[in-house]
Amino acid sequence: MTMKLSPLFRTLFCTAFLLGVLACSALSQTPDATTKFRLAQSLEQAGEIERAASLYRELLTRDPSNFMYFDGVQRTLLALKQYDEAIRLIGTRLNKAPGDLNLRALLGSVLYRAGREKEADDAWDKAITAAPSNPNTYRLVASTMVENRLLDRAVATYRRGREGCNDPMLFTMELAGLLVASMDYKGATLEYLRWLEQNPAQVSFVQNRMALFSWKPEGRGAAIEIVRTATETREDIRLYELLGWLYMEGKDVNSAYEVYRTIDRLSGSNGTGIYAFAERAFRERVFDLSARAFRAALDAPLPAVRRAAAMYGHATSLKELAAVPDTAEAGKPDLPLP
Template structure:
């Protein structure tokens, strides 16, 4: 019993000791400070500072606590005693100056700030600390002055990056970019860092002030001190602005100086393709075709040239595929081209059986599980196209099992969700889509979110039909290129009196129906009918979630029909009524072009 008593006493003592360690006191004090309980924080930081008077973190927090509780004299006394005991700690003048500033004693504040700056004549090593303190107190001009003074006195010091950041905080983009570019000029190891920090100010709008200043700074530098680095940064800038042709010009210039690496041009071509800029993409991939000596590189470039031919409805697409097979053969190296050809046969030529034969032959050439997955994905698409859903789901599920967490597995999961949606199994489709909303692949994530919203916004409640099942059927028919049948089903949803009665006269899915009909009419080149359907959405609700999509589609249609004034009207609606729209930048660019601005 006696031993037990001593054990309990020892445990309590140990626990109490652990609770009162400096680390625990600091964490508690910091918590009080962050919660705004400055009186409690003051007591703890005072204790910590007394125990460790050379800890600058404790000192800084204690001074701040004094200031927040209006104990300015306490802070002043503490700082003056520290300076008196060790006058080499020149950074303390910044604390003291700010203490006076908090009391509106600006003259005394300035005297101490100047003492801190002037101290760098002899103590340049404190430049970083003094500059950071000025920055923390938002005394940005003083911070710049401190960093510059420190570099002037110590040629090995480099605070250009900190100075550039401060210019950015001040909104002085010209000085900021000049500082960043000077930094790269002196040491190209800063390239990625400068690119990353510049991207905080660069947008996809070429008329954005920061974009213009960055471009001008680079061009000026490239004249005074030509370097490949400036072309690389210009290429990056143009790509951010989606000016892919201009980016290609920079990449081509880089390659011509050093004709070794074509990967940057290939990457640029892919980005241009994914953004539907087929002219710029074609330039990139043709350049690779003409200049590469690597067979695989040539095959990859030709794959995208074939994709562009399909996307632009080139009448010679079949001939193009056959010429590629004649040049490179049907083998493991051309699997992606064979898969693309099967897609073309199914969804453009409406020849799914021939496409199946192509893929069944291709699977014999596949040398990796990834190639097999690509083939199975396309076989699954063809099975959905022909209405064989269960077989398609088997293929998609196999890919998910074999390539967990890979992009192809995520694509397969989306196809499981889409196929389930077509079948009317909305519960299972939603379950798959929930997982995909956080997909690492942005395109898949976006598609997943869009389909999830269609289902969740229109799912039948309490067994009352909502039109979602019919709408999913119409989407399947459109997927199968049965556009007229799809339009008929969509129209039947609008005309279904039973649905209207059950839903109180309004069917929520109506706007989706009109939008889908309009898109199918565009595909059929019946543009006036498309515009009529878009107009019905605006008439019903001009503030709905589809409004900016509708305005952009209408602007594009009128633009293609050379009805400039109407196109400008709808681009303007996006610019002024939907400033957060994903179409804003494109709308602004196209509006300016129609207005005749020299972009």
């Protein structure tokens, strides 16, 4: 007896059979592609760039939509300095995805390396104009410029981004880092002050960043000029903390003393800030200044819990001054007693 299959059942059976065949075919191809891709990576790492590029090209031809294959091809082409082929490859992909900003930024980078600077600028400009109000657009373009050591252009791109996004506080840390690298210490300090204005609790963070150039006399001098100018327009305790730190970095303890007196006044700490400075001046063996500072702290008036220590510090400083005649003589004309 022959069982008659319904048309629906036959259709489902055939579909399942075909899917199984296709799945087996895909499984048989996937290991081959995976093996070739791993081999291409190994060859690339071993410096066999031409052989790696050949494998990446073969893989991309089979699967043009695979980004890893595309990335492998363009990466090896750049290593081989085959810029024209890399430009054509990126252009082909851009034709399929004209809104891909990463591709546009990459195209600008390759064009620049090929010596086609005007075309590179045009490519970067098209990337920006495609999404002019998106901060990440400017970050993407600027980062490709930094990769090509175009620091000034990256700075200009970030500043353009501030205007395009209508936010003068954008890209503060990015700009500060670039300006430090360009040795524009005044510009970098201005950016750090912007950051501090928005993040007032991060004085220590800003100090750590500025320490990258404040150890240089020219860097410290530029920073002091900018911060001191800022204190003339607004009496912000954080600016004075930064200024005092900069003076101490340069061992200019007399200038630092005046700043720490201002900090003590603004903070209303009744001499405890001056007392802390006096201890530091004593450790630095600037006894004439530590004597003045301990005296000023006592006159603030200092809280009772610290008065005995301040009196002892003052007396010890005077004793050390008497024991070192040169120091005593050097200390006489510096600052009047408060």
